[in-house]
Amino acid sequence: MTTLSLIGIGTGNPDHLTLQAIREINAADLVLIPRKGEGKADLAELRRAILREVLTNPATLVAEFDLPVRDEAVADYRERVDGWHDAIAGVWEAAMGSPRPARVALLVWGDPSLYDSTLRIAARLSPAPDLRVIPGITSLQALTAAHAIPLNTIGGPVTITTGRQLRDHGWPEGAETLAVMLDAGGAFMAIPSEGVTIWWGAYVGMAEEIVLAGPLAEVSERILATRAEARARHGWIMDIYLLRRM
Template sequence: MSTDPRRVLVIGIGAGDPDHLTLAAVKAMRRASVFFVLGKGEEKSSLTDLRRRMLDEHASPGYRLVEAEDPWRDRERGDRAGYAAAVHDWRSRRADVCERLIREELPPGATGAFLVWGDPALYDSTLAVLDEIAGRGSVALEVEVVPGVSSVSALAARHRITLNRVGRPVRLTPARRLAEEGPGEDADVVVMLDAREGFTRYADRDDVHIYWGAYVGTPDEILVSGPLREVAGRIASLRAEARARHGWIMDTYLLRFGEQAD
């Protein structure tokens, strides 16, 4: 039996626009013979369909797509410790699924890949899951990461802005931490994973500007920008309509503080 490690490519494929694929991503896709996808049910089948179209255009002929259901995740734990425990539990169960798929579907010495939305190094669990699998010692892995265009970069490009201003930092945070800690001193804030519309807590201020986007890079893209006190209600309505229509929503936004809203 071969003891060669299984090679796993973690390929960033951009925020949704197939043209966001980098040349490095296309070359990496052509090296893999098996692609692993954890599905998230019928509501997000369009994401799997988009992966298939990318593979049909760029992967080597004869590639195999191996799918499994993404484990359920507890999203009800509200405090920080409970949230972290829920995420670690979910990642471990994800590792169980991925380890089985890699062992059963990817022979030693062969190359497989995970196609990751945006950039694998920004708010994605794939690398942590593979680290856990490698740490278990039951499957020998060689992991290579191919960076991609993140939703944050795509958001800034679509709004034709830079994330930073001269002499000011930019903070990236999940909405949960924004609610707990506020924006911080002298920092503009990029907010990810906001299920509860945390931006509304600043909607009564005159010095906050928002650049918001949902489904960025896809045909369903929605963009709104402006003084937060003027557009917060519109964004909330658009989010509700989009979630009802698609069954899910992926959005990101930049809050820029210290800009007088005329």
């Protein structure tokens, strides 16, 4: 049976890799690198840079593959995502080859357990591989580190949600601190800003890191403008933010 190791690599900074992750990379027969198209070529290059720094086993092969594009013409969101994940699983199968190597590693942005579909895609593989998950630094950890703040207040709850949920449903009832991920841009504009503080970051943990913080009413427009400029400059953006009612 093939062992498939899903290795969390943080935000692409080699310093974010754990010793366990480095050992797992060097134990692999094959390391897979996804390519997400020209607009996100930086993401594949960051994975290549990590391998140049930590891969020392000359027997380990590296294979790159192009990720399928999600079919936005499908109206139902869940159906659209399920079809996309099926297509990605098929591409993984092709990249691993036949017969599969004994040990395959896939470098996963952030951590495979937090708002990431890698585990769900791996479950579609047939025959099912023996899965290993190597945790990585999440963008949420990198965000709080960049701002030098704790994630929670003393004994306070934290709700992790998405930009879509915040935009469509507003501030969750009873929530004190919100960590918002996967925001296509500006979902915080959909909530009343009074008494809310935001800590925002883009490319957190990377050389391009940008962070802004302050009362939401005062910094929201600045964040939107900064985000748009950064996206135009790099061709892609990954950002995350924390909201807290003070």
